[in-house]
Amino acid sequence: MSFHISRISVSSHCNDLGGKVWNPAIRWTRKYAVFVEIEDSDGAVGLGECWCFDAAPDALIAYLRTEVVPHFLGLGPDDFAAVAETLTRRATLTARHGILATALSGIDIAMWDLRAQRSGQPLWACINPQGRGMAPLYCSGGLYGQDKTSEHLADEMAGMAREGFRLSKMKVGALSIDADVARVKAVLGALPADSRLIIDGVYSYTSDEAQRLFDALPAERIEAFQSPTKAWDMAGMAALSRAGIAVMATEAEYRDELHRQLVGEARVAFLQTAPVACGGISRVRELGRLVAGTDTRLSLEVSSSAVALMAACQLAAADDAIAHVEKHTVHRVFFEDLDLRRQPGDLFALPDRPGLGIALRHADVSAAFSSNSPEPVKGPQEAAE
Numbered sequence: 001m002s003f004h005i006s007r008i009s010v011s012s013h014c015n016d017l018g019g020k021v022w023n024p025a026i027r028w029t030r031k032y033a034v035f036v037e038i039e040d041s042d043g044a045v046g047l048g049e050c051w052c053f054d055a056a057p058d059a060l061i062a063y064l065r066t067e068v069v070p071h072f073l074g075l076g077p078d079d080f081a082a083v084a085e086t087l088t089r090r091a092t093l094t095a096r097h098g099i100l101a102t103a104l105s106g107i108d109i110a111m112w113d114l115r116a117q118r119s120g121q122p123l124w125a126c127i128n129p130q131g132r133g134m135a136p137l138y139c140s141g142g143l144y145g146q147d148k149t150s151e152h153l154a155d156e157m158a159g160m161a162r163e164g165f166r167l168s169k170m171k172v173g174a175l176s177i178d179a180d181v182a183r184v185k186a187v188l189g190a191l192p193a194d195s196r197l198i199i200d201g202v203y204s205y206t207s208d209e210a211q212r213l214f215d216a217l218p219a220e221r222i223e224a225f226q227s228p229t230k231a232w233d234m235a236g237m238a239a240l241s242r243a244g245i246a247v248m249a250t251e252a253e254y255r256d257e258l259h260r261q262l263v264g265e266a267r268v269a270f271l272q273t274a275p276v277a278c279g280g281i282s283r284v285r286e287l288g289r290l291v292a293g294t295d296t297r298l299s300l301e302v303s304s305s306a307v308a309l310m311a312a313c314q315l316a317a318a319d320d321a322i323a324h325v326e327k328h329t330v331h332r333v334f335f336e337d338l339d340l341r342r343q344p345g346d347l348f349a350l351p352d353r354p355g356l357g358i359a360l361r362h363a364d365v366s367a368a369f370s371s372n373s374p375e376p377v378k379g380p381q382e383a384a385e
Helices: 058-071 077-094 097-119 123-127 150-162 177-190 207-215 234-242 256-264 281-291 306-318
Strands: 005-022 027-040 045-050 134-140 167-171 196-200 222-226 247-249 270-273 297-300 322-328 341-343 347-349 366-372
Touching (some): 027 097, 027 306, 058 366, 077 097, 150 167, 167 177, 177 196, 177 207, 234 247, 281 306
Parallel strands (some): 196 222, 297 322
Antiparallel strands (some): 341 347
């Protein structure tokens, strides 16, 4: 592909959740999303998103402006991997691996979008022409809420089933084990008998506590126990896996060594990762190769915008080894712009448009900066020894 990057623009969006819902770790007030747009020398624009979670976007935007974007301006599509590798090596000295992985995620997704647009194909077909073209989605919600009773929760989760979802996710871990067992049982009682749940502990339990909670539930109705222990507790997750619990871990992890431990040592049933946090589409494809031939399957986390959801859906549509993709009921920025058509079995057909399948709604984002370079940048200089 004979083009080069002529401009990179960054913008953000704030979703005000008002502090009315929470999980065991955080009460949601404002949730930010940071978007990257890459314009090529022919005027085509690729779109990506960076993980921002609950933090204000200022630090990430400043880091993109000064430490990441300048190294990609003027380069071609085949230069991304080498520049990303060099920046990652430099991060060993700067101790900025996490924010770098987030920044590179947005750049990487936008580059894939650009490549697919130029090829005239949906992104999934650009990744794998033999892909199924559909993504398996589950419905995610079940947070704790202001004045929210078990009856309210059960009705919320039953609504997901009424929409046709046979798999859904809810939170546990903010109350006593007995209270949360009662919440889960209330939900299961309101769901059709053939539906299943993912329960998300948000790193709240010891392995013994997680085992106690799980043992109080009908195991055949639980698809997975997400983040049951601390993220670093490989021994605890391994013990739960040996006990027959389908552990899902973690969500925003980006470190290769921990991904390898989760698969090789903890033997988790589902390696969950967010494409907007772990390094983008390229990194998720690497993780697919990591789990190939093991008992671990990939599951893709999404808790921000429709851009992040479409990136995950395109990956799942390209690779049927990806077990499922999260479709959130709380974090739903720009979801009205989605064009996902339900198929049998919780599968959704993607739009037949070239690229990612969604464009940024510029009227509803705050522009942060836009950079261009009249001269090609050769790449980052290695830090002095």
